[in-house]
Amino acid sequence: MTGKFYGIGVGPGEQGMISVAAWECLQKCDLIFVPKATTMPFSLARSCLPPADIPDARFREVEFAMDADRDALTLHYDALASSIGDELRAGKDVAYLTLGDALTYSTYIYTLTALNSQIPDLHHRTYPGITSYCALAAATGFALGYGKENVLILPCPDDVRTLRSAIESHDVVVLMKIGARLPMIIALLRDLGIAGNCSFGSHVGMADERICTNLETLDPGQPQGYLATILIRRAASIRRASKTGTHRSAANKGSSSTKVG
Numbered sequence: 001m002t003g004k005f006y007g008i009g010v011g012p013g014e015q016g017m018i019s020v021a022a023w024e025c026l027q028k029c030d031l032i033f034v035p036k037a038t039t040m041p042f043s044l045a046r047s048c049l050p051p052a053d054i055p056d057a058r059f060r061e062v063e064f065a066m067d068a069d070r071d072a073l074t075l076h077y078d079a080l081a082s083s084i085g086d087e088l089r090a091g092k093d094v095a096y097l098t099l100g101d102a103l104t105y106s107t108y109i110y111t112l113t114a115l116n117s118q119i120p121d122l123h124h125r126t127y128p129g130i131t132s133y134c135a136l137a138a139a140t141g142f143a144l145g146y147g148k149e150n151v152l153i154l155p156c157p158d159d160v161r162t163l164r165s166a167i168e169s170h171d172v173v174v175l176m177k178i179g180a181r182l183p184m185i186i187a188l189l190r191d192l193g194i195a196g197n198c199s200f201g202s203h204v205g206m207a208d209e210r211i212c213t214n215l216e217t218l219d220p221g222q223p224q225g226y227l228a229t230i231l232i233r234r235a236a237s238i239r240r241a242s243k244t245g246t247h248r249s250a251a252n253k254g255s256s257s258t259k260v261g
Contacts, residue, residue, distance in 0.1 A: 003030065003088045005122060006095040007102040007112060009129015011048035012227075013205020017135075018049065022127035027054060030092035033084065035099075035107050036061045044206070045099045064107060073110065081114035088119065101129040105155070105176060132229045133174045136201035140213045142231045145172065156181045160188055167192065173232040183220040185230060190216065197236045202228040 008026055010018045018026075026032065032054070036043040043061055062080060087094050098108040103126060116122055133153070137144045145151045149171035156178045157163050163185065167173050178185065189195040195215035202210045206227075212218045215230075 001091060002119070002121075002123065003091050003093040005084065005088060005112075005115060005124040006093070007108045007124070007126040008095050008097050009100055009102040009106075009127060010045055010097055011205065012100045012130060012132050012135050013044075013048065013203065013209065014135075015048055016050040017130055017205070019127060019129075022129075023050065025125075025127065026095050026097070027052065028093065029095040030058065031087050032059050032095045032097055033062055033080075034059055034097045035064050038063050043097075045097045048099065049097075074114075077110045077114040078118075080111055081118050084111070084115060085118050088122075098129070101131045102126050103128070104131050104153075132201070132204060132227065133176065133231060135204045136199060136211070136229050136231060139201065139204055139211055140199040140231070142199045142213075142233070144174070144231070156185065160184055164188060164192070167194075167232055167234060171234055173234075175230040175232060178228040178230065182228070186215055186218060186220040189232065194232070194234060194236070197233040199231040200228070201230075204229070 006025055006029060008018070008022045010022075026049075034043040034046045046059065064076075084094055084096070096102075096108050096111055098106045100106065102108045108126075112124065112126075115124070134144070136142070151172045151174065152166055152170040153174045153176065154166055156175050157166070158181070163175075167188075175185065186195065189198055195218075198215045200210075200212045200215055200218055202208075204211065
């Protein structure tokens, strides 16, 4: 009999942020695939796990490059699915660990799709995780959807007109995959007069975390990394659960020395 495939969301960032059910499942799996960016010396997803005596031999790192070539990505995930499929056919239960939620802009989605095409009768279960924007909302007291607000989750577009239209037609916009577009975003939010209503987070919960709850004071020229998220609210009528104007970084995370702009 073939084994079962599990997708497990962990983190993002803070160690131990994983559901009890997912953690119990993970400890029983025969093999755990963990994604690792080629630019990183270790897997961020694995570093988010609680301390435990899971043998290193049960982990298998899978390197990923941020490749925009769809054909190259397809070949990569087909090869990964083939490797996982071999283990499943050998009767092993296999987990795939992913940072954040397993089905929200995750490499697990592509892996699962490729596996389903290779193993039509695939037995699998997905355990949800915490998204980066939920972690940022919790860290900054930003309500995601108050009353009947409509919310858009959006990978950052390349042109400012598309972004402006999205903001003007929604109460809240969750902006992901920001990268080098940060200066464009900050300029637009300031032009719309709503930068003070927004929160920014980069590597939330990690050692190099950076958080700002008033984008009027954020320096867009500072490198923020790929794992950055912005929460945009068009109206300023919703009070925050925490102070506005807060900057938090690894140097003052969780301390009383938090800077207020």
